[in-house]
Amino acid sequence: MRVLMFGWEFPPHITGGLGTACFGLTKALAKIGVKIKFIVPKTFGDEDISLVNLLGAENIQINQRHFNYEEFWNKITYLEIGSNLIPYVSPELFKKLSEENKLDGVNFKENTFSASFKFSGKYGKDLMEEVARYALIAGALAAMNDYDIIHSHDWLTYPAGIVAKQVSGKPLVIHVHATEFDRSGENINQNVYDIERKGMETADRIITVSNFTKNIVINRYGIDPKKITTVYNGIDLYNYDNGNRKPDTLYNDKIVTFLGRVTFQKGPDYFVEAANKVLKKYKNVRFVMAGSGDMLNRMIKRVAHLGISNKFHFTGFLKGYEVDEMFKYSNVYVMPSVSEPFGISPLEAMRSNVPVIISKQSGVSEILNHALKIDFWDIDAMADAIYGLLNYDALSRFFVKYGKGEVDNLKWDNAAHHVNEIYHQVI
Amino acid sequence: MRTICFYFQVHQPFRLKRYRFFDIGQDHYYFDDFSNKTIMRKVAEKSYLPVNQVMLELIKEYGKKFKISYSISGVCLDQLEMYAPDVLDSFKQLAKTGSVEFLAETYSHSLSALKSKEEFTKQVKAQSAKIKQLFGQTPKVFRNTELIYSDEIGAMVAEMGYKGMLTEGAKHILGWKSSNYLYTNAINPKLLLLLKNFRLSDDIAFRFSNKAWSEWPLTTGKFVNWLNAVDPKEEIINLFMDYETFGEHQWADTGIFDFLRDLPYRVFSESNYIFETPSEVIEHHQPISSIHVPYPISWADEERDLTAWLGNELQDDAFDKLYQLYDKVKKCNDPEIEKTWNYLQTSDHFYYMCTKWFSDGDVHKYFNPYNTPYEAYTNFMNALSDFELVIDSKCVKKESRKPKNQDLSEEELTRLIKNYQARLRRMKVKNIK
Numbered sequence: 001m002r003v004l005m006f007g008w009e010f011p012p013h014i015t016g017g018l019g020t021a022c023f024g025l026t027k028a029l030a031k032i033g034v035k036i037k038f039i040v041p042k043t044f045g046d047e048d049i050s051l052v053n054l055l056g057a058e059n060i061q062i063n064q065r066h067f068n069y070e071e072f073w074n075k076i077t078y079l080e081i082g083s084n085l086i087p088y089v090s091p092e093l094f095k096k097l098s099e100e101n102k103l104d105g106v107n108f109k110e111n112t113f114s115a116s117f118k119f120s121g122k123y124g125k126d127l128m129e130e131v132a133r134y135a136l137i138a139g140a141l142a143a144m145n146d147y148d149i150i151h152s153h154d155w156l157t158y159p160a161g162i163v164a165k166q167v168s169g170k171p172l173v174i175h176v177h178a179t180e181f182d183r184s185g186e187n188i189n190q191n192v193y194d195i196e197r198k199g200m201e202t203a204d205r206i207i208t209v210s211n212f213t214k215n216i217v218i219n220r221y222g223i224d225p226k227k228i229t230t231v232y233n234g235i236d237l238y239n240y241d242n243g244n245r246k247p248d249t250l251y252n253d254k255i256v257t258f259l260g261r262v263t264f265q266k267g268p269d270y271f272v273e274a275a276n277k278v279l280k281k282y283k284n285v286r287f288v289m290a291g292s293g294d295m296l297n298r299m300i301k302r303v304a305h306l307g308i309s310n311k312f313h314f315t316g317f318l319k320g321y322e323v324d325e326m327f328k329y330s331n332v333y334v335m336p337s338v339s340e341p342f343g344i345s346p347l348e349a350m351r352s353n354v355p356v357i358i359s360k361q362s363g364v365s366e367i368l369n370h371a372l373k374i375d376f377w378d379i380d381a382m383a384d385a386i387y388g389l390l391n392y393d394a395l396s397r398f399f400v401k402y403g404k405g406e407v408d409n410l411k412w413d414n415a416a417h418h419v420n421e422i423y424h425q426v427i
Numbered sequence: 428m429r430t431i432c433f434y435f436q437v438h439q440p441f442r443l444k445r446y447r448f449f450d451i452g453q454d455h456y457y458f459d460d461f462s463n464k465t466i467m468r469k470v471a472e473k474s475y476l477p478v479n480q481v482m483l484e485l486i487k488e489y490g491k492k493f494k495i496s497y498s499i500s501g502v503c504l505d506q507l508e509m510y511a512p513d514v515l516d517s518f519k520q521l522a523k524t525g526s527v528e529f530l531a532e533t534y535s536h537s538l539s540a541l542k543s544k545e546e547f548t549k550q551v552k553a554q555s556a557k558i559k560q561l562f563g564q565t566p567k568v569f570r571n572t573e574l575i576y577s578d579e580i581g582a583m584v585a586e587m588g589y590k591g592m593l594t595e596g597a598k599h600i601l602g603w604k605s606s607n608y609l610y611t612n613a614i615n616p617k618l619l620l621l622l623k624n625f626r627l628s629d630d631i632a633f634r635f636s637n638k639a640w641s642e643w644p645l646t647t648g649k650f651v652n653w654l655n656a657v658d659p660k661e662e663i664i665n666l667f668m669d670y671e672t673f674g675e676h677q678w679a680d681t682g683i684f685d686f687l688r689d690l691p692y693r694v695f696s697e698s699n700y701i702f703e704t705p706s707e708v709i710e711h712h713q714p715i716s717s718i719h720v721p722y723p724i725s726w727a728d729e730e731r732d733l734t735a736w737l738g739n740e741l742q743d744d745a746f747d748k749l750y751q752l753y754d755k756v757k758k759c760n761d762p763e764i765e766k767t768w769n770y771l772q773t774s775d776h777f778y779y780m781c782t783k784w785f786s787d788g789d790v791h792k793y794f795n796p797y798n799t800p801y802e803a804y805t806n807f808m809n810a811l812s813d814f815e816l817v818i819d820s821k822c823v824k825k826e827s828r829k830p831k832n833q834d835l836s837e838e839e840l841t842r843l844i845k846n847y848q849a850r851l852r853r854m855k856v857k858n859i860k
Binding site: 247248249250251288290296297300301304305307309310311313314315316322325329 | 448449451741744745747801804805809815817820
């Protein structure tokens with residue numbers, strides 16, 4: 001089985017769930033003998049994470065100590081295309097970034113294909129233009145390589161997949177990690193929606209990361225349910241160091257954590273309101289909002305306005321090891337996402353022995369039993385759940401104990417087998 | 428005889444280091460020694476040392492005819508002692524000439540006048556003592572942080588025994604009146620007010636090097652012409668500005684030092700003005716009326732109000748949270764905690780949280796170590812959260828450490844002892860098994 005895969009960032013450049021998922025999946029596929037040509041848009045050099053920072057993307061740790069790269073690279077051909085495409089970027093933000101020249105200064109020469117593929121030399125100033133340009137390069141690549149199947153991850157690479165399918169006549173599988181409805185609520189960008197639907201219609205099979213997402217694809221994009229299969233993400237189980245809990249501090253307060261991009265999709269505002277409710281009843285607790293994003297300043301203002309700033313802290317963007325550190329501090333983890341196709345971060349929290357509260361509007365809530373589930377908008381229920389976990393040690397211990405076992409069973413290997421089956425069904 | 432009264436504000440805050448959430452409860456030092464030292468050295472080399480030299484030379488040349496006044500914040504004096512003793516020495520030299528007056532202010536350049544009379548009084552006394560110790564004179568005239576003034580603040584200052592106070596000649600309080608007279612406080616007429624002539628002051632402090640300004644370049648001849656053009660009945664021109672104007676806000680290559688060096692000569696040869704210190708002005712002139720300032724004013728920005736430091740949610744919350752600690756700090760009575768408490772009160776911390784981005788925002792940005800007011804706020808609040816923990820662990824717990832068994836009833840005690848004995852027995856049984 002040879003796969004031409006249009007994916008996203010690899011370590012050390014992981015900016016979010018999408019990159020983590022691509023990495024986990026390809027690794028597990030490689031293990032069962034699937035040969036993958038992995039194509040990614042390359043935007044910035046290894047040292048420059050300012051852009052990541054700017055976008056407020058999560059930086060999720062991939063532990064490199066326990067991973068044999070060499071074996072991995074033997075099975076996977078990794079190709080980079082010089083491009084400005086970045087995950088989690090809306091057309092509006094892209095426009096802003098390119099106007100501010102944040103996307104310039106990219107070294108085009110590093111591009112593996114600059115010798116054979118010469119384009120205008122400038123990246124598209126408009127995101128749609130850039131997506132189209134990327135698809136064009138993809139088409140050329142598709143013609144040059146041999147493979148049995150094409151696999152595209154999320155909308156920015158759907159056009160590339162479509163072009164590749166047209167050029168080669170091979171079947172196309174698209175993998176839906178998120179839809180425009182997750183990112184933007186009801187205020188969707190029509191162009192993005194059109195590309196997504198076109199990709200879904202052209203695809204021979206569609207993989208969604210949860211039934212939550214599957215339903216969106218069926219109901220919002222009018223896609224035939226028979227084409228769609230849900231494959232849940234896994235989680236990497238590197239030897240996580242559970243030994244050290246929170247370092248000695250002057251306070252004995254428990255810590256409730258929100259960790260992620262501070263954007264509409266992640267529901268940070270509900271977390272703040274719930275925190276305010278809890279603080280009225282329970283004194284020995286501190287809340288932490290870790291991460292950055294376009295709603296951060298509004299959240300800081302709201303916290304100041306509520307007058308809870310001595311108990312509600314902001315860390316800003318956290319680097320990989322700091323994320324682990326943050327989990328060590330945490331007694332409760334809350335993911336109040338408004339719309340979360342999957343949601344890897346609660347699994348990471350559980351792996352670190354932190355009990356979690358997750359919104360019912362998340363894919364991960366379909367597979368987790370040992371997590372408290374609430375509606376994102378129900379701040380009373382959220383406050384209640386937080387209060388319960390803080391106060392009743394038995395409850396918290398129970399979740400930690402069984403939650404860990406649950407997470408251990410979510411292996412990428414299972415996901416890879418499932419994906420491989422789907423490959424075999426379409427060729 | 429008409430008078431020019433020169434007054435300079437000398438101030439540097441203790442800037443906070445990047446203090447993260449992870450530091451709370453563990454790291455109890457909040458200040459950025461490196462950047463504080465670097466900035467102090469830079470300002471010393473570019474501004475304080477050369478301008479003090481010019482002042483000394485002028486006083487040497489004109490003797491008692493050339494007079495100036497300063498207020499140096501306590502936090503700045505602390506930093507001068509630590510990082511720039513050479514600057515401190517030159518101020519001491521200036522003090523010895525007899526042509527220089529030092530004014531009183533709050534030790535930490537704080538906004539305490541708006542919050543607590545007790546804290547305010549304490550800080551002013553501390554500052555005054557420091558001035559006396561370093562320069563051998565006890566301040567008689569008061570200048571509040573950033574010229575912040577209201578009727579009530581004035582009354583407090585009068586009560587503390589000061590004869591005069593400096594503030595802004597803000598348009599919205601003066602109306603048709605001129606800043607070029609002495610006024611009195613509306614509550615206590617014993618307190619005389621010197622109002623800043625903001626046009627002539629800002630011509631030097633802000634516009635001097637602005638090439639887009641129609642009067643650029645400003646020469647001493649032109650400036651003295653403007654002084655002469657002031658209505659002859661008006662008595663006092665108060666030129667109040669940041670001392671860093673010389674060499675730091677206006678760099679040496681703009682000619683600001685030459686302007687200063689030449690100004691007294693021009694004044695003496697081409698006008699009938701003399702130079703006086705604020706105390707002399709108060710002694711030699713009569714107030715013409717009282718002035719009503721029900722709401723606090725300052726010398727900052729177009730609005731001449733407090734909005735550079737207070738008013739948005741972030742600033743108000745940080746300010747309230749800070750002063751909520753007042754009682755705890757007082758009870759604590761610990762010199763280390765007092766010191767940090769002082770440094771955290773410095774108004775600059777709130778200035779960094781200002782969200783007035785436009786017009787004056789540029790000035791704000793120039794002095795701001797943070798990228799956004801939100802960063803400034805979270806950083807300050809993190810440090811403040813830790814500070815509260817430190818106070819609690821050092822002081823509050825001391826009180827609660829009193830033996831607790833006094834509260835236990837006899838019944839409870841017997842029960843506890845029984846339980847304990849039972850446990851001991853169980854342990855013994857286990858060991859034997």
